[in-house]
Amino acid sequence: MIEDKIRSVLEKLDIVPTDLELYRVAFTHQSYANEHHVQSNERLEYLGDAILDFLVAEYLYNKFPNLPEGHLTRLRAKYVCANANSRYAIQIGLDQCLLLGRGEAEQGGKSKPSLLGDLLEAFLGAVYLDSGIDAVRKILNSIVFPQISEGSNFFIDYKSHLQEYIQAESRLGVEYVLIKETGPAHDKTFTVSVYHDHLKLGTGVGKSKKEAE
Known part of the structure; x- marks a missing residue:
């Protein structure tokens, strides 16, 4: 039963849930929600994303009192990105509770970094609503x-590396442009190109805009 798996994850994190249904929603991918006509985890993902960014920013601000804003921003991007978040999700066993639609499951959804990164954010959003921000901070700790x-140094922030390289040679920055998005709502694929001074430097494809960039 999925509820037993969720309880096991929460127990390992020393979380005593007051609303188990909230966590079930956190583990419900849009593909599963579409097939079973239930609520997906997208709203919780939105909330958890903001909380994760805030708490990591707070930690960096306190830990590195002499670092300038730009350096702090790059550090946060390094440790809060799809690849990093997916590893955190696997580390605490969130992937074992993920509810996917049949098509997404057959396509290996449980191993997609973008999907697992979103799952971590949704889970943190649920923890915040159920137990408060200190409980989220404890998990991040x-x-x-x-x-x-x-x-x-195993999370590579390619966007920051490119930005630093360009800025060393030019005053102009880079611009990411969404070229197209294909596929159904629950399984979209995004194509993004990066430009500098009207010159296309490259194109990326991913299951989210962030991953494509």
Whole structure:
């Protein structure tokens, strides 16, 4: 039963839920929601994304009092991105509870970094609503903050690297342009191109705009 799996994850994180249904929603991907006519986790993902950004920003602000704003922003982007978030999600077993529609499951949805990253954000949104921001901070203290403290370098922020390279040579920045999006609402594919001074530098494809960029 999915409820038993959810309880197991929460127990390992020392969370005593007051609203288990809230967590079930957090694990419900849009593809599953469409097939079963239930609520998806997209609203919780929106909330969790903001909370994750805030708490990591707060941690960096306090830990590195002498770093300028630009450096802090790049650090946050390094440890809060689709690849990083997907690893955090797997680390605490969120992937084992994910509810996917048949098509998404057959396409290996449980191993897609963008999907798992969104799942982490939705889960954190649920934790915030159910147990408060300190409970979210406690989770990050076990899976995210140690990576920052140890200076782990396995999350590569290619966008920041490109931006730094361009700015070293030019005053103009880079611009990401959505070229097209294809597929059904629950399984879209995005194509994004990056430009500098009207010159196309490259094109990326991903299951989210962020992943494509």
